[in-house]
Amino acid sequence: MSERLQVKEASSLMVFLSAQLQGWARSKIKQRLQTGCVSVNGIAITQHDYALSEGDLVEVGATAKAASSSPSQLEILYSDRDIIAINKPAGLLSVGNAKETQQHALAILRNQLSRRTQPIKLWPVNRIDRDTSGVLLFATSREMREAVMNKWDQAEKTYLAIVEGCPNPAQGTIDQPLRLDDVEYRVHVGAHPDAKPAITHFKTERTNNMRTLLQVQIDTGRQHQIRAHLSWLGYPVVGDERYGTKGDRMGLHALSLTIIHPKTGKELVFETPAPADFFALMNQTKLKAVDKKPVKAASRK
Template sequence: MSQHIELNGVVADHQYGQRLDQALAEMFPDYSRSRIKTWIQQEQVQLDGAVVSKPREKVLPGQRVVVTAELEDEVRFEPQAIDLNIVYEDDDILVINKPAGLVVHPGAGTPDGTLLNALLHHCPAIAEVPRAGIVHRLDKDTTGLMVVAKTVPAQTHLVSALQARHITREYEAVAIGHMTAGGTVEANIGRHPTQRIQMAVTPTGKPAVTHYRVMEKFRAHTRLRLRLETGRTHQIRVHMAHLKHPLVGDPVYGGRLKPPRAAEPELLEFLRGFKRQALHAVMLRLEHPITGETMEWHAPIPQDMVDLVEVLRADTQAHPDDLVWI
């Protein structure tokens, strides 16, 4: 079985002179550059109505792109018996609490061992749903709640709800530095101009809105509760780094270690050993895609973040003279 897709877009000003396959990979990030290159070579891409077959062809701003292609059924991925922490399940949806280290979808460098492989094993019929029912993602080392559609109608409704911002997703995080009050970050996010694996705040990116409030203040860190209005790749991590308050442990956007002054060796060792972004999807609220019932789930903070908060709290209590700023 295969799925027919049609993608439409317009070449942006900043893409002037880019290779066609590079420009399309940026325009349609759900699909790999290698897959897009194949589509071009198979003459499934048009520029301003003319079929093109060379991935190296240069593009110009304003050119209209149409991709008409076939996607193989998701069953091409191997079902694998991977444990899932299932928070809720019925005939239409599945809510899981994703652990750190689990990649959501196979890709370059991760051909299997993903959430998608686990879903195919848990629910074989989900192979009939595009992307095995995955409607939103969490980064590999971000933990917490995700909803998966088990049927095509459920997926269609959930995708529409996401686009209409009718699904509420809240996170807990620990950021570097003193944040004295909450606020909102409204800054477009797109691919980093030179680092392909990174995202960045850029005027040419897609609109992105993150709300945050301060939950607890430490000597040199802040515990946050955040709510997404949009769901851009790495959104919270990029927005917090944009505020100069990257998340503890973030290997991409975190920068150098910034411990509090006169920190005890135990705290320094703990911070150096915290190798993932301190970010957890703690709450998910949505209307059931079929019944319309409002549903809400909560996932407890994982142990590594509990330990992080405890060591930062202990450090803060041990240095009361440094709390003037609070």
């Protein structure tokens, strides 16, 4: 059962809900906001101070609308004859493997784009973890995949991460090498004969001192790089069971990917905002802006 409320005059969302939902405890209203149960004009909103305009329709549900882990259709951010960028939801594998029987983005997209007489073939250019949402890129031929990958060192890869704690300094660079343990399926940080170079840059966007929203850029693209690096630094990604503490949703989102198109030579930017359930991870404490003045790199050796 949900409440549908029409806005009569401009107001902030929390003030409006407090006035309209008589008998509701303030903590209950906050809980609905933070768990993605409140929408404005059909879009989930978690900000208490979100500005409402006259005529807006506010809906308050008992629970957030759950995203299917295996949707039948995926949001396409960009497509041409050679490459296709999609917005992968959290909880969905990028591609399948011999050990996994669950549906995955590659199969869904292939089915979505294929016609009965014209099946389509796709090759993954990059991969993001099952519990990470955001930009995922595919090529329509093996040759195009290799062409994109040949210039992968020029690609710009930007993520949003919500971590436990408040990094100090507020921004920096982690340049510790990484090594994947195939037995534990866990990445180890630090010098080792089998370790490969990995560079992660991070910058604090917002914090409530218990959890922090970071913008993260990676020069390399090692498996579990951001998760392993931030955990090693002492600020694990929220909801990351492997490198931190288990949660309902992992606080990692592939915000944008910038590449050079191999055929045209043009720069292409694929970007998709993080969903409401991602920002809900910031918990119940009000966010505050932080000083973003440059600081020394936070690399620990």
